[in-house]
Amino acid sequence: GTTAMAQSSRFAFAPIAAQTDYDVHVPEDYEWGVLVRWGDPLFSDAAEFDAAQGGDPATADRVFGENTDGMELYEIDGAQVIAVNHEYVNETINLPNAPAESGSVVNSEEDATKLMMLQGVTVMEVRDGATGWEVVVDSPYNRRITHQTPMTLSGPAAGTPLMQTVADPSGTEVKGTLNNCGAGRTLWGTYLTCEENFNGYFGSTDPEVEITEGWARYGIGAESRYAYEQYDSRFDISVDPNEPNRHGWIVEIDPSDAQSVPVKHTALGRFKHENAAMVQAADGRIVVYMGDDERGEFLYRFVSNGVWEEGTNGSALLEDGTLSVARFTEDGTGEWLPLTPERTGMEMAEMLVHARMAGSAVGATTMDRPEWVAVNPVAAEAYCALTNNSRREAGATNAGGDAMEPAGPNPRPTNEYGQIVRWRPEGGDHGADTFAWDLFVMAGNPQVYDNEYGGSPNVTPGNMFNSPDGMQFSSDGLLWIQTDGDDSNEGDFAGMGNNQMLVGDPETGEIARFLTGPNGSEVTGLTWSADRTTAFVGIQHPGGSWPGEDGMPPRSSVIWVRRNDGQPIG
Ligand code: FEO
Ligand code: CA
Numbered sequence: 001g002t003t004a005m006a007q008s009s010r011f012a013f014a015p016i017a018a019q020t021d022y023d024v025h026v027p028e029d030y031e032w033g034v035l036v037r038w039g040d041p042l043f044s045d046a047a048e049f050d051a052a053q054g055g056d057p058a059t060a061d062r063v064f065g066e067n068t069d070g071m072e073l074y075e076i077d078g079a080q081v082i083a084v085n086h087e088y089v090n091e092t093i094n095l096p097n098a099p100a101e102s103g104s105v106v107n108s109e110e111d112a113t114k115l116m117m118l119q120g121v122t123v124m125e126v127r128d129g130a131t132g133w134e135v136v137v138d139s140p141y142n143r144r145i146t147h148q149t150p151m152t153l154s155g156p157a158a159g160t161p162l163m164q165t166v167a168d169p170s171g172t173e174v175k176g177t178l179n180n181c182g183a184g185r186t187l188w189g190t191y192l193t194c195e196e197n198f199n200g201y202f203g204s205t206d207p208e209v210e211i212t213e214g215w216a217r218y219g220i221g222a223e224s225r226y227a228y229e230q231y232d233s234r235f236d237i238s239v240d241p242n243e244p245n246r247h248g249w250i251v252e253i254d255p256s257d258a259q260s261v262p263v264k265h266t267a268l269g270r271f272k273h274e275n276a277a278m279v280q281a282a283d284g285r286i287v288v289y290m291g292d293d294e295r296g297e298f299l300y301r302f303v304s305n306g307v308w309e310e311g312t313n314g315s316a317l318l319e320d321g322t323l324s325v326a327r328f329t330e331d332g333t334g335e336w337l338p339l340t341p342e343r344t345g346m347e348m349a350e351m352l353v354h355a356r357m358a359g360s361a362v363g364a365t366t367m368d369r370p371e372w373v374a375v376n377p378v379a380a381e382a383y384c385a386l387t388n389n390s391r392r393e394a395g396a397t398n399a400g401g402d403a404m405e406p407a408g409p410n411p412r413p414t415n416e417y418g419q420i421v422r423w424r425p426e427g428g429d430h431g432a433d434t435f436a437w438d439l440f441v442m443a444g445n446p447q448v449y450d451n452e453y454g455g456s457p458n459v460t461p462g463n464m465f466n467s468p469d470g471m472q473f474s475s476d477g478l479l480w481i482q483t484d485g486d487d488s489n490e491g492d493f494a495g496m497g498n499n500q501m502l503v504g505d506p507e508t509g510e511i512a513r514f515l516t517g518p519n520g521s522e523v524t525g526l527t528w529s530a531d532r533t534t535a536f537v538g539i540q541h542p543g544g545s546w547p548g549e550d551g552m553p554p555r556s557s558v559i560w561v562r563r564n565d566g567q568p569i570g
């Protein structure tokens with residue numbers, strides 16, 4: 001039972017039961033509160049949240065944005081500063097007065113602009129105030145980065161013809177970062193924001209536009225989700241066919257300088273980036289692990305050519321290195337396959353812009369939607385959440401035509417629950433080209449199934465969950481797991497309740513439920529206060545009216561969680 005598990009483990013809490021309500025739950029002897037909600041002012045010149053309008057359009061880039069996701073906290077000259085993503089929008093909530101007669105609720109340039117301003121990244125100073133953690137309004141660190149913020153392109157693809165557009169013939173300057181999903185932190189104190197489903201922002205005013213192979217591989221077509229192309233031609237692929245090549249990257253932001261220009265690093269490859277987990281190789285080179293969240297896409301690793309010296313700015317190291325894709329073998333071993341012009345038959349810029357096609361060319365293993373990667377700080381191993389894959393079965397293929405047979409770390413057809421793969425690099429060196437792998441957990445429902453869909457032995461009726469997604473290690477070497485799955489609590493998902501955050505012990509395999517989100521929400525994004533006594537957790541797209549009262553729209557928020565006795569929780 002779960003009580004015995006708590007007593008025998010390193011977990012400093014009694015695991016909680018599954019929940020189905022519209023609230024947040026944490027263990028006994030812990031408390032939580034809201035740090036910031038979508039629409040809360042970051043600057044005193046922003047209007048207070050206005051439910052009737054879904055927030056004031058004129059100051060949408062002066063408030064905390066929508067759909068909080070990956071985040072990291074930085075201690076800068078004594079201030080605590082959080083950088084946090086705003087992945088996408090909830091159009092019908094953000095534009096409550098928009099007539100829904102067309103396919104899109106976006107019916108004017110003002111609507112599209114408001115949505116552009118609500119997405120991207122927030123940088124904000126926070127402090128532990130009289131009634132819990134709060135944003136320091138008007139702090140000089142506060143900043144909103146949106147779909148219109150100027151940034152630069154770095155690395156081998158920058159300035160090449162593939163990156164040149166109507167507005168930017170140089171191919172080196174781009175506006176905006178799109179669909180910022182997971183995150184990462186560099187060893188030199190900057191933030192990495194990761195562009196995921198950027199395809200949804202592009203469309204064509206010419207419905208007859210011919211969809212290229214490159215567009216098709218990334219899901220870019222004539223139909224967009226947000227109708228931006230109706231109001232801004234750079235999102236119109238029939239007018240500016242190279243603009244989509246300038247999105248789908250890892251973007252570096254300096255949280256210590258609100259005037260700094262973000263950099264999109266093309267050496268790390270273009271795909272639907274989940275997050276970026278950085279670690280140092282034995283010889284000092286920089287290693288970045290990255291997932292591409294799509295059915296049958298790949299797991300990637302970047303290794304810099306240069307070495308990083310403690311105390312230096314390593315940004316230039318992300319401009320020059322080798323990108324590889326993972327191949328997993330049935331015998332529990334695997335290797336990193338370098339993407340080079342020789343091996344892929346593609347020129348360098350083409351290879352980075354169309355990294356998925358390069359991965360197919362070298363025989364990468366198709367995965368069950370690689371979400372977050374987390375690196376254990378106290379053992380030479382890394383983990384990737386493979387969230388689910390409704391289409392994995394014999395004869396199925398990904399968009400590039402690569403087989404999705406059930407095999408290796410993706411063993412189940414019609415994988416509705418997901419799993420977490422772990423790899424240990426050869427010699428304990430993340431720069432090594434081979435590794436051993438196993439599954440840390442295979443999620444499942446042991447109350448419904450007594451076969452492989454019941455999950456691995458560390459899944460019990462007391463801790464079951466589906467669709468692992470966000471992951472972070474705490475400094476004590478525990479793996480925190482956040483879910484983004486089916487929260488119907490019915491059928492194959494009966495007993496799992498709402499999306500949640502659990503913690504796993506890499507040494508024993510034990511997993512315990514720590515937090516549950518409101519129904520309708522995904523729990524995503526996790527970071528800690530400088531002294532590790534507070535965990536900040538993101539609640540994305542909640543249902544009901546959370547965290548407000550009846551009649552208010554639901555508002556994605558970052559919450560704080562801490563122990564009543566003030567001891568560290570990470
Ligand atoms: Fe934005 Fe794959 O999660
Ligand atoms: Ca995610």
Ligand code: CA
Pocket residue numbers: 371387469484
């Ligand atoms: Ca997900």
Ligand code: CA
Pocket residue numbers: 087484522524540
């Ligand atoms: Ca999400």
